[in-house]
Amino acid sequence: MAVPARPSCAARVRRTVAAHLARWELSAILDDAVLATDELFANAVRHASTDPADTVGVVLECSGRELRVTLADPSPAPPRPRAATPLAESGRGLSLVAALADDWGTDPPEPGDAGKRVWFSLAVREPM
Numbered sequence: 001m002a003v004p005a006r007p008s009c010a011a012r013v014r015r016t017v018a019a020h021l022a023r024w025e026l027s028a029i030l031d032d033a034v035l036a037t038d039e040l041f042a043n044a045v046r047h048a049s050t051d052p053a054d055t056v057g058v059v060l061e062c063s064g065r066e067l068r069v070t071l072a073d074p075s076p077a078p079p080r081p082r083a084a085t086p087l088a089e090s091g092r093g094l095s096l097v098a099a100l101a102d103d104w105g106t107d108p109p110e111p112g113d114a115g116k117r118v119w120f121s122l123a124v125r126e127p128m
Contacts, residue, residue: 001016001057002055004054004056007045009045010038013041014034017069018034021060029123036069036120040118041071044075047075047077049074049075050074056071056073059071064124065123066121066123066124067124070119072109072116076109076116079094081094097120101120102121102122102123103121105119
């Protein structure tokens with residue numbers, strides 16, 4: 001799905017991810033997946049969007065053993081984890097994604113697209 005690169009769209013992204021994971025019966029990883037997706041969406045909006053018409057692509061894939069969430073944005077600049085100070089109001093997003101996810105990284109854009117893709121994966125677990 002393509003979502004306008006605006007902060008006001010973050011709630012829609014969270015609801016969509018939660019709905020997909022509920023349909024796939026992945027409640028054990030739902031909170032981590034929604035939070036990590038929210039952080040990557042916020043980063044794409046804040047750091048990669050320069051045009052009001054920009055969108056962020058969101059793709060969810062579940063192989064049965066792994067959930068992979070990919071966000072594509074228009075900027076070719078790779079994400080850079082920052083060391084946040086204790087009183088900083090931002091700068092923890094990628095550290096949070098790294099702590100929640102089993103793996104994360106970046107990929108070049110799809111052929112014909114500009115920008116980059118940032119993804120994370122979570123192992124599928126049984127509900128507690």
